[in-house]
Each structure stands twice: as C-alpha cells, then as structure tokens.
Amino acid sequence: MGAIRFDNVGKVFGRANSGFAALEAVDLDIREREFVAIVGPSGCGKTTCLRMVAGFESVSSGRVLVNDRVVKAPGSDRAVVFQQFALFPWKTVRQNIEFGLRNKRTPRDERNELVDDVLKLMTLESHRDAYPHQLSGGMQQRVAIARAYVLDPDVLLMDEPFGALDAQTRVVMQEELVRLARINPRTVLFITHAVEEAVYLADRVAIMSRRPGTIKEVIDVKTVRTSEDWDGFEKIEDVMDLESFVHLRTRIWKSLREEKVAVDG
Amino acid sequence: MRNRKAMVGLGAIAGVVLLWFALTRWFGIIPIGRFPTPGEFWDALKQIELRGFAGSRLHAHALHSLRLIVISFLVAVATGIPLGLLMGWNRRAEALINPVFMLIRPIPPLAWIPLAILWLGLGDAAKVMVIWFAAFVPSVINAHAGVRNIDRSMIEAARMMGTPPHRLVMEVIVPAAMPMIFTGLRLSLQASWTTLVAAELVGALVGVGFVLNVAQQDIFPAMILVGMLTVGVLGWFTTYVLGLVERRVLAWSVQGRA
Ligand SMILES: Nc1ncnc2c1ncn2[C@@H]1O[C@H](COP(=O)(O)OP(=O)(O)OP(=O)(O)O)[C@@H](O)[C@H]1O
Ligand SMILES: [Mg+2]
Numbered sequence: 001m002g003a004i005r006f007d008n009v010g011k012v013f014g015r016a017n018s019g020f021a022a023l024e025a026v027d028l029d030i031r032e033r034e035f036v037a038i039v040g041p042s043g044c045g046k047t048t049c050l051r052m053v054a055g056f057e058s059v060s061s062g063r064v065l066v067n068d069r070v071v072k073a074p075g076s077d078r079a080v081v082f083q084q085f086a087l088f089p090w091k092t093v094r095q096n097i098e099f100g101l102r103n104k105r106t107p108r109d110e111r112n113e114l115v116d117d118v119l120k121l122m123t124l125e126s127h128r129d130a131y132p133h134q135l136s137g138g139m140q141q142r143v144a145i146a147r148a149y150v151l152d153p154d155v156l157l158m159d160e161p162f163g164a165l166d167a168q169t170r171v172v173m174q175e176e177l178v179r180l181a182r183i184n185p186r187t188v189l190f191i192t193h194a195v196e197e198a199v200y201l202a203d204r205v206a207i208m209s210r211r212p213g214t215i216k217e218v219i220d221v222k223t224v225r226t227s228e229d230w231d232g233f234e235k236i237e238d239v240m241d242l243e244s245f246v247h248l249r250t251r252i253w254k255s256l257r258e259e260k261v262a263v264d265g
Numbered sequence: 266m267r268n269r270k271a272m273v274g275l276g277a278i279a280g281v282v283l284l285w286f287a288l289t290r291w292f293g294i295i296p297i298g299r300f301p302t303p304g305e306f307w308d309a310l311k312q313i314e315l316r317g318f319a320g321s322r323l324h325a326h327a328l329h330s331l332r333l334i335v336i337s338f339l340v341a342v343a344t345g346i347p348l349g350l351l352m353g354w355n356r357r358a359e360a361l362i363n364p365v366f367m368l369i370r371p372i373p374p375l376a377w378i379p380l381a382i383l384w385l386g387l388g389d390a391a392k393v394m395v396i397w398f399a400a401f402v403p404s405v406i407n408a409h410a411g412v413r414n415i416d417r418s419m420i421e422a423a424r425m426m427g428t429p430p431h432r433l434v435m436e437v438i439v440p441a442a443m444p445m446i447f448t449g450l451r452l453s454l455q456a457s458w459t460t461l462v463a464a465e466l467v468g469a470l471v472g473v474g475f476v477l478n479v480a481q482q483d484i485f486p487a488m489i490l491v492g493m494l495t496v497g498v499l500g501w502f503t504t505y506v507l508g509l510v511e512r513r514v515l516a517w518s519v520q521g522r523a
Contacts, residue, residue, distance in 0.1 A: 086418035100426035
C-alpha cells in the first residue's frame with residue numbers, strides 16, 4: 001500500500017500549447033513505505049509534483065499513480081502537511097485532529113482512542129483543548145502532522161513542512177519525524193530546500209533540474225544510513241558530523257549548484 | 266481593564282454633560298431657545314415617559330422601534346448571509362446574481378420608501394421592507410467577501426481529509442467566513458437604525474422617528490433631543506448585544522479574544 005509513480009509527467013500552466021511549461025517528463029518511482037525527499041531550485045515544480053499526487057492539480061501529460069491507480073481527486077488516502085499548517089483556527093487541537101476521522105465515520109470510541117494515541121505520540125496531550133493561535137509554530141505543525149497521521153494514510157505528502165519554523169524548532173521536528181518514520185514507516189514524499197534535511201530524513205533524495213522541471217538524479221541514502229548506522233545516533237548534529245553524511249550532502253549540493261549556475265548563465 | 270474602560274467612558278459622558286450645563290446655563294454662550302438646557306431636557310423626558318407624547322409614552326415608542334429593528338435585522342441577515350455565501354462559493358451563482366445586485370446596491374434604501382408605502386401602506390410591513398433592504402446589502406457583501414477570501418489551503422486541507430459537501434460548508438466555509446460575516450452584521454445593524462428613523466420620519470404613528478417628527482412640528486427642541494438620545498441609547502444597546510454574540514462565536518479567533 002502506498003506506492004507512488006510519476007510516469008512521464010508533464011505540466012503546462014495556462015493554455016495547452018502556448019502556456020508555461022513547469023514540468024517535463026518527470027519519472028519517479030516511490031516504493032511502499034519509502035521516504036523520498038525532492039530537492040531542486042526554486043520554481044522547478046516541486047510543489048506542483050506534490051499537488052498532483054494530492055489530487056489538487058491535474059497533469060497535462062503522462063500519469064500519476066498511487067497504488068497503481070491514476071490520481072483523479074484528493075482523498076484521505078493521501079494526507080498532506082502544508083507549509084503554513086492550514087489548521088482550522090475555529091477548532092481546538094483535538095477537533096482538528098478528529099476532523100478527518102469524523103469524515104470517515106469512524107465510531108466514536110475508536111476515534112477517541114486514535115486521537116488520544118496520536119496526541120501522545122506527538123506530545124500534544126496538554127494542548128488538546130487549545131486553539132491553534134494559542135500554539136507556537138512548531139506546536140501547530142505537530143498538530144498538522146498528527147491530523148495527517150491519524151488518518152492512517154497510504155501516503156504522506158509534506159511540502160516544506162518545517163520551512164516556516166525557526167532553526168531550533170526545526171531540528172526538534174526533524175528528529176521527531178525520523179522517530180515517527182522509523183517507528184511507523186509510511187510512504188512519504190517530502191519537499192525541502194534544505195539539503196541536510198533531505199539527507200537526514202529520506203531513504204532517497206531526488207534532485208530536480210531547473211524549469212521546466214524534471215528528475216535529474218536520484219541518490220540513495222538508505223544504504224549508507226543503514227551501513228553506517230545513523231539511526232544509532234540520537235542527535236541530528238552527531239549524524240551531520242559523520243563523514244558519510246557530509247559526503248552525500250556535498251554530492252547533492254554540487255548537483256544542485258550546477259542547476260543554479262545554469263540559471264545564471 | 267474592562268472596568269477601567271467603563272470608567273473612562275462614564276467620565277467622558279459626565280464631561281459632555283458638564284459642558285452642556287456650562288454652555289447653556291452658566292455662561293449663556295448658546296442663547297436660550299436655540300438648544301435645550303439640561304433642565305428642559307429633563308422636563309421633556311419626564312413628560313414623555315409619564316404623560317406620553319406623540320400618542321404614547323417613551324418606552325412604548327422605544328420598544329416599538331426596537332422590535333422593528335430586531336425583526337428587520339434578523340430577516341435581512343437570514344436572507345443576506347446565505348446569498349452572500351452562495352455567491353462566494355458558486356461561480357455560476359455569482360455570475361448570475363452579482364450583476365443584478367450591483368445594479369440595485371447603489372440605490373439608497375430610503376429611495377425604496379415611496380414604493381414600500383405604496384405597496385404596503387404606512388404600517389410596519391413597509392418599514393420592515395425598507396430596513397430589510399438597507400441591512401441586506403452589507404450582509405451579502407461581507408459574506409461574499411468572507412468566502413472569497415478564505416485561504417485556499419484551508420479548503421485543500423478539508424478536501425484531503427475527504428470532507429463531504431455539507432460538512433465542508435458548515436464546518437469549514439461558514440466558520441472561515443465568520444469574522445467577515447460579523448463585520449457585515451455590524452454594518453447591517455448601523456444601516457438598520459439609520460433607515461428606521463428615516464422611515465418613521467416619513468410615515469408612522471408610533472416609534473422614536475415619529476417622536477422626532479412630532480417634536481419638530483411642535484417646535485419642541487428638548488423633545489427632539491430626547492428622541493435623538495433615545496435612538497443613540499437603543500443603537501448602542503443593540504450594538505453591545507451583537508458584540509456579546511460576536512465574542513462568543515469568534516472565541517477562537519485572535520480578534521474574538523480582544
Ligand atoms: N497555478 C499556477 N498557475 C501558473 N503558474 C504556476 C501555478 N502554480 C505554479 N506555477 C509556476 O510553475 C512553476 C513551478 O511552481 P512550483 O510551485 O511547483 O515550484 P517549486 O519548485 O515548488 O518552487 P519553490 O521552491 O519556490 O517552492 C513556477 O514557475 C510557478 O510560477
Ligand atoms: Mg514549492
């Protein structure tokens with residue numbers, strides 16, 4: 001459950017032949033329970049890719065498949081975590097998390113249990129009755145992640161989820177996401193500008209070229225991570241000091257640099 | 266904090282009353298007969314409440330006007346908000362309704378009075394119609410804008426959670442538009458009072474506007490002032506009640522807490 005496949009996907013905004021080509025021949029296979037991060041220069045179409053999987057955006061050519069079915073519309077099998085959280089400010093933490101379950105008509109007892117579990121998992125218990133505006137950005141994003149997790153989706157889609165957070169909160173959230181991803185692996189498509197974040201979190205990192213965007217290179221991180229036992233370290237900075245980490249990071253950096261230079265030239 | 270604000274408010278009112286005494290009585294800057302003195306005002310107030318003026322006592326006039334306001338306001342809101350929501354959410358409805366609305370909107374509500382009287386006579390029904398029209402417009406506009414300004418990611422979040430249409434409307438769109446809807450309600454209420462007084466000035470047998478009308482014909486400035494202040498107090502009271510409702514409904518928002 002949860003494989004994502006981009007099959008020769010193109011996207012043109014505006015009119016079909018005179019419009020603006022954002023994506024061209026994107027091919028990417030994300031396996032079940034695999035964590036893939038996409039990095040790429042600004043405007044290369046990362047968000048567009050994610051929105052196509054979510055069902056918010058149509059493809060102009062090619063196909064996007066989830067579990068071998070062509071994506072047609074949004075659905076709770078593909079949960080999205082937005083950069084700006086997109087919580088409902090008129091609902092409490094608990095009501096926000098519960099919202100999707102009520103759509104699914106999950107029975108009340110089961111719903112309460114699921115919400116309690118996820119509140120605990122995200123250490124949100126003491127804020128369950130708070131409104132979003134009463135929480136810090138990091139807390140709000142925790143709620144957004146909890147809201148996505150509780151749906152038990154096949155696929156988690158995260159578009160720069162930590163982009164709006166300060167550096168310290170960001171590190172905490174990264175560690176926490178790694179913890180979640182290892183306890184309860186999901187298929188994750190994660191978009192970021194931060195190369196370190198991608199290398200730290202992902203099993204594979206896909207690098208996109210500048211506009212019209214396409215997948216330029218896919219770098220395997222998981223093999224290195226397992227053989228060097230990154231998960232044995234508790235703190236992100238310890239992992240980032242490892243030679244194997246630095247090596248991968250530099251490699252991705254260089255690949256991205258080529259794209260930036262090409263933009264200028 | 267709230268107490269302090271109330272104190273400042275009372276102090277300001279006391280200051281105005283003092284100034285009034287000063288200008289009309291102590292220094293005689295305003296000539297006698299041009300503007301009522303506090304004593305004349307008090308006598309007029311006693312007269313209308315104890316013996317009646319323009320056919321009824323003050324509380325009867327006030328209650329009558331208040332009732333008209335509440336009825337018309339509620340009718341306007343109950344029709345205006347759904348229409349605004351519909352226009353904000355459905356492009357086709359917007360394309361259909363908006364041009365008509367834009368054409369009718371600039372017509373001042375008072376311009377409907379002749380037609381209303383022609384159709385419905387001098388009774389309350391005509392006034393309800395005119396007030397309804399005045400209060401309807403801001404409700405529609407703000408509900409419309411409220412929906413149009415909803416953060417797109419809010420709707421997308423709802424979609425990705427598989428929200429069925431009725432829950433999308435009731436639990437996402439309406440609450441998201443609620444702050445704007447309340448802005449509309451405040452404007453609607455203000456418009457209701459303006460229009461009511463004007464409508465009662467033109468044709469009525471009871472009500473604060475009618476008091477003003479009769480007092481003017483009798484050349485009775487103190488009674489005019491009584492009528493005006495009655496409108497002020499009633500207007501303040503209805504706005505205050507609306508504010509209480511708003512604070513409850515928008516308890517979740519940052520403004521709601523203020
Ligand atoms: N709805 C739209 N209509 C027209 N053009 C669009 C639309 N959405 C995106 N684009 C364009 O498509 C290109 C890709 O956009 P996208 O948001 O996917 O890039 P991105 O890689 O996520 O950028 P960033 O890193 O800045 O978030 C951009 O040039 C953008 O201006
Ligand atoms: Mg983006």
